[in-house]
Amino acid sequence: xxxxxxxxxxxxxxxxxxxxxxxxxxxxxxxxxxxxxxxxxxxxxxxxxxxxxxxxxxxxxxxxxxxxxxxxxxxxxxxxxxxxxxxxxxxxxxxxxxxxxxxxxxxxxxxxxxxxxxxxxxxxxxxxxxxxxxxxxxxxxxxxxxxxxxxxxxxxxxxxxxxxxxxxxxxxxxxxxxxxxxxxxxxxxxxxxxxxxxxxxxxxxxxxxxxxxxxxxxxxxxxxxxxxxxxxxxxxxxxxxxxxxxxxxxxx
Numbered sequence: 001x002x003x004x005x006x007x008x009x010x011x012x013x014x015x016x017x018x019x020x021x022x023x024x025x026x027x028x029x030x031x032x033x034x035x036x037x038x039x040x041x042x043x044x045x046x047x048x049x050x051x052x053x054x055x056x057x058x059x060x061x062x063x064x065x066x067x068x069x070x071x072x073x074x075x076x077x078x079x080x081x082x083x084x085x086x087x088x089x090x091x092x093x094x095x096x097x098x099x100x101x102x103x104x105x106x107x108x109x110x111x112x113x114x115x116x117x118x119x120x121x122x123x124x125x126x127x128x129x130x131x132x133x134x135x136x137x138x139x140x141x142x143x144x145x146x147x148x149x150x151x152x153x154x155x156x157x158x159x160x161x162x163x164x165x166x167x168x169x170x171x172x173x174x175x176x177x178x179x180x181x182x183x184x185x186x187x188x189x190x191x192x193x194x195x196x197x198x199x200x201x202x203x204x205x206x207x208x209x210x211x212x213x214x215x216x217x218x219x220x221x222x223x224x225x226x227x228x229x230x231x232x233x234x235x236x237x238x239x240x241x242x243x244x245x246x247x248x249x250x251x252x
Contacts, residue, residue, distance in 0.1 A: 003085055004052040005035075005230070006059055007209065008077040009045040009098065009184045011108040014068075017041055018094055023067055025092040031058055034087035035230070038098045042109070044072055045098035045184055047230060049086050055079075076183050078209050080239040086230035099184050102158050106192045113190030113201035116177070118214040121204055122221055125177050131168075133178040135160060135189045136227075143234060144224025146179065157185050161192060170197040181226060183207035212237050 014020065017039040024037065028048065033055065035048030048058065063073045116124050125132050125146065134141050134149040141151045152163040168176070176198060180186045186203035193201050204211060208226045215222075217237040225234040235241060 001051075003049045003082045004055040005047065005049045005080045005082050005086065006055050006077060007047045007080070007182050007228075008059070008062075008075045009043065009182065010072050010075045011043040011098070011187060012071045012074075013041070013109065014039065014043060014071065015041055020067060021092050021094055025090065027061060027067070028058065028090045028092070031055075033058055034085060034090045036087070036091045036093065038093050038095050040095045040098045042107075043098050044068075044075075047228075048090075049082060049230070076206060078182065078206060078213065078239075080209070080213075080235065082230075083241065097188075099188055100156070100158050101161065101188045101192065103161055103192060105195055106188055108187040108191045111191055111194050112187050113176075113178070113194065113203045115205040116202050117205050118211040121177075121211060122215075122219070124202060125221065127175065129175060131173045131176045133176055135178050135180045135185045140181070140227040143227045144222065147221050147223055149179075157188075160185075160189055164189075164193060164196070168193070168198070170199065173198070175200045175202070177202045177204075179204040179208060179211075181207050181228065182209050209235065209239065213239050 020039055031050060031054040033048050033050035035046060037044065037046035059077065062068060063075055132146060132149045134145050134151055137156060138153055152160060154160060154163055176193065178186050178189055183206050190201045190203050211222065212226060212235060220237060225236050228235055
């Protein structure tokens, strides 16, 4: 049996996020869906798997149903497949942030960098003087990255602030292009850099997963595989499964 996997997020005000937990968990249980969904006052972030009909039904409920009342109708959403169920159970967690940066002044609902579609990414990162920045954790970078990207050598995304403050300079690094697995960390990272005076900050819309889904392997600047936080571990071009042995936390 093949399973449909949905990876999604949206930064959107959810002041009632705590009350959404049980109805959302019950909805997933009724549809026999497994995975993890994070809820916070700043939005929703999740990866879930199940049969295709039920996954589509859940995504429709999240985007259009009464539970969220239209507040999550602009999900960044990507689908892939898994030959085996990639999750053991369903978890809906309440968090302070849907991706942890620990900076109260960073607000992706107020300002983020310039989105760049996968089709335009190769041209952008080929610009002279462009700083290409991988915002992921070190074990993810080890598995694969874009050619020429800067590795921040961080163990968790919350360390990105320290890396940026000590390594990047808005007077010197006048153009920065950043990327991450699905796009969510770049929303926070680009918002943080803009708040620190950086002007021209770009990020890959939909992240590496959208790039691997969209760009033919023969035209790709990606080298290696992309780590995903489920039992598939890694995806390659076309979002095909690849076996690997690395493990990490679930901060995206």
